[in-house]
Amino acid sequence: MKVCRRYVVGLLMAGCLGACAPETRNGASEDRSSHLVALGAYLFESPRMSANQKISCATCHHPDRYFSEPRRHSLGVNGTDVGANSATLIGLANRTAFPPSPMVSGAQVTVLAGDAMTLEDRCLAPILNPVEMGSSLEAASAAIGADGNARVLFRAAFGDGAISRKRIGEALAAFVRSIEPPPSSYREFLEGRTEALTPVERRGLAVFEGRGQCAGCHAGATLTDGKMHVVLLPESRRARVRPRKQRARFGYGGGSDFITPTLTxxxxxxxxxxxxxxxxxxxxxxxxxxxHVRELREVAGVEPCAPRGREPAFLEISPPGSLQPTRPAPPPERLGSGEFAELLAFLATLSPRSR
Incomplete structure (x- = not known):
């Protein structure tokens, strides 16, 4: 996988950033898209948007780790533990809406009810989050404006060097949308090379789509339905062993039956x-x-779990951009050891083969 700066250099070498004036010839929209992605890639790795100008988006979403975080918890401005692991950014190209950021909105309840965020707004949220980048959009814009390379990239993308909240969000979102799944056996299989999967891996795919009920949520080319589901109860073993700080971060605290849905x-x-x-x-x-299988069965009530006071709320993000109730997917069936091994073999085909 190419890191972001190499991606920008590649665009420069290909001549994608050669002209700063708006294009008037055929292919102008494609050129602008390339410029916008290049700008987003540059901003993604720029520490100027953080309060101490030492961390960037790539600090937590490592390009060489498929835009994920190898630490248990990411570290924000001044080394602050953000209380969560930063997930990969692969597969967001077709997602149109995201849950509000609880840290920015100021109340976790807004995750359960309220307007969803666009990807552009969601990309800006870490800049404002006091435990992530801890800055403001005004300060971030001013810091970026002092970077001559950034000004060149803004002119290439927008026709002038003006820097604004809207443009920063557009550029970051364009870059995130450009992140594609890595080459893998399953990608080759989807492209028509059925021999790319071994018989064991194909049986694992059958478990994934059948008795495992995985494809109900991990669907389509992005392997996500883009919806929010409750996948863990406060009484579940993994929730109970979380430190108090984590339980508060994820909505499990002090005996509360508050249940936080998770975006697939x-x-x-x-x-x-x-x-x-x-x-x-x-x-x-x-x-x-x-x-995950055990916890989904607990949520569905088919696996023993401590009594709970109310039924969990299942939510989805509807196309208009609001959070709406939805019914839970069927729980996975109990898998035999052979089926489980086959499922793991299939899951391995979603990553590049080890060299």
Whole structure:
């Protein structure tokens, strides 16, 4: 995988950033798109948008780790523990709406009810988050404006060097949308090379689509339905062992039955993006899958779990951009050891083969 700066250099070498004036010839929209992605890639790695000008988006979403965080928890401005693991950014190209950021909105309840955010706004949220980049859009814009390279890229993308909240969000979102799944056996299979998967891996795909019920949420080319689901109860083992700070961050605290829904993540590069779950508590894929299957069965009420006071709320993000109730997907069935091994074999095909 190419890191962002190499990506920008590649565009420069290809002549994509050669003209700063707006294009008037055929292909102008494609050229502007290339300029916008290049600007977004540059901003993604620029520390100027943080309060101390030492961390960037790439500090937590490592390009050489498929835009994920190898630490259990990401570290924000001044080394602050943000209380969560930063998930991969692969697979966001077709997602039109995102849950509001609880840290920015100031109340977790807005995750359960309220207008969803666009990708452009979601890309700006870490800049404002006091425990992530801890800055303001005014300060970030001023710092970027002092960077001569950034001004050149803004002129290439927009025709002038004006820097604004809207333009920063557009550029970052354009770059994130350009991040594609890595080359893998399953990508080759989807492109028509059925021999790209071994018989064991094809049986694992059948488990994924059938008894495992994985494809109900991890669907389509992006391997995510773009919806929010409750996948863990406060009484579940993994929730109970979280430190108090984490329980507050994720909505499980002090005996409360508050249940936070989770946006379905992609599974692309799954073997290369540990640790798993937003709390980063599980480092091995087989353990993560076992925990996830058990927890989904607990949520559905088909697996023993401590009594709960109310039914969990399942939400989806509808195309108009608001959070709406939705019914839960069917829980996975109990898998035999052979089926589980086949499922893991299939999941390995979502990442590049080890050299």
């Amino acid at each position: 993540p992609t599974l692309w590069a799954i073997t290369r993006t540990s640790p798993y779950f937003r709390d980063g508590t599980v480092s091995e894929l087989d353990a993560a899958v076992r925990d």
